[in-house]
Amino acid sequence: MERLKSVQHVIVVLSGKGGVGKSTVAVQLALALMDRGKKVGLLDVDLCGPSIPKMFNLEGRSIHQCSEGWLPVYVDKEQRLGVMSIGFLLENDDEAIIWRGPKKTAMIRQFLSDVHWQDTEYLIIDTPPGTSDEHISVMENLRSFNPDGAILVTTPQAVAVGDVRRELTFCRKTGIPVIGIIENMSGYVCPHCTECTNIFSQGGGEALAKETGVRFLGSIPIDTQLSQELQDGKNATELHSMASVREVANRLIAVDKDLP
Ligand SMILES: Nc1ncnc2c1ncn2[C@@H]1O[C@H](COP(=O)(O)OP(=O)(O)OP(=O)(O)O)[C@@H](O)[C@H]1O
Numbered sequence: 001m002e003r004l005k006s007v008q009h010v011i012v013v014l015s016g017k018g019g020v021g022k023s024t025v026a027v028q029l030a031l032a033l034m035d036r037g038k039k040v041g042l043l044d045v046d047l048c049g050p051s052i053p054k055m056f057n058l059e060g061r062s063i064h065q066c067s068e069g070w071l072p073v074y075v076d077k078e079q080r081l082g083v084m085s086i087g088f089l090l091e092n093d094d095e096a097i098i099w100r101g102p103k104k105t106a107m108i109r110q111f112l113s114d115v116h117w118q119d120t121e122y123l124i125i126d127t128p129p130g131t132s133d134e135h136i137s138v139m140e141n142l143r144s145f146n147p148d149g150a151i152l153v154t155t156p157q158a159v160a161v162g163d164v165r166r167e168l169t170f171c172r173k174t175g176i177p178v179i180g181i182i183e184n185m186s187g188y189v190c191p192h193c194t195e196c197t198n199i200f201s202q203g204g205g206e207a208l209a210k211e212t213g214v215r216f217l218g219s220i221p222i223d224t225q226l227s228q229e230l231q232d233g234k235n236a237t238e239l240h241s242m243a244s245v246r247e248v249a250n251r252l253i254a255v256d257k258d259l260p
């Protein structure tokens with residue numbers, strides 16, 4: 001708890017289902033905030049499949065300790081973006097999957113309390129996808145560290161089938177306020193002329209946000225250049241920056257003052 005006190009904003013990124021782009025959005029958001037001159041931390045507690053080290057080509061890095069705690073791995077010389085992942089502690093990718101609930105919960109608690117984030121302005125936490133009882137206990141753990149709230153990442157399809165309503169109920173159950181909703185993979189940006197075409201019915205996320213009184217933080221289109229770069233294993237710091245994510249980051253900074 002002590003160490004998180006030096007962090008100004010703690011933001012939990014979550015999704016009710018896997019594969020909606022939660023980790024991609026968390027990474028892009030961290031980079032966009034860093035571009036805005038903020039000191040950012042990215043904490044990956046996705047025990048089911050920690051993907052953040054891979055996205056920054058940091059796999060196999062060992063964690064160093066100082067008298068104040070574990071030191072995050074900084075991705076830049078200026079130390080403006082620090083990354084900490086459960087993946088750094090695992091011998092292989094399958095290890096976490098066999099852990100039982102209490103061990104996972106204890107590990108997450110330690111992660112939250114033992115990392116020396118220094119004077120980080122935004123700590124983005126990438127959480128495991130899902131809304132099961134185990135996820136509730138992870139979120140209850142997170143709640144004791146007083147996060148500003150959660151950003152819910154969803155897709156137009158998830159909005160259509162009511163998944164987002166379930167996710168909102170999940171947040172209410174865990175007692176973590178919702179900062180807002182981001183609709184990912186909303187439309188498709190043509191790599192030739194950057195025109196955005198809506199493949200699925202668009203605007204559902206925004207309408208739902210209005211209806212439920214939750215802030216809509218923006219939509220992020222499917223970006224083929226980004227997915228190609230990720231597939232090629234390009235380091236996240238060298239990914240082309242997405243204008244839509246920059247807008248979300250600006251909105252997040254703008255709502256700083258009235259964060260729940
Ligand atoms: N806006 C986007 N444009 C193009 N590709 C995207 C976009 N968002 C995510 N992707 C791709 O979709 C896939 C799933 O993304 P990601 O791993 O971030 O999802 P996730 O919700 O974190 O999944 P998990 O359940 O494994 O944690 C990745 O291959 C990623 O490159």
Ligand code: SF4
Nearest residue numbers: 190191192193194195
């Ligand atoms: S959006 Fe424009 S450039 Fe892209 S395929 Fe369609 S017409 Fe061609």
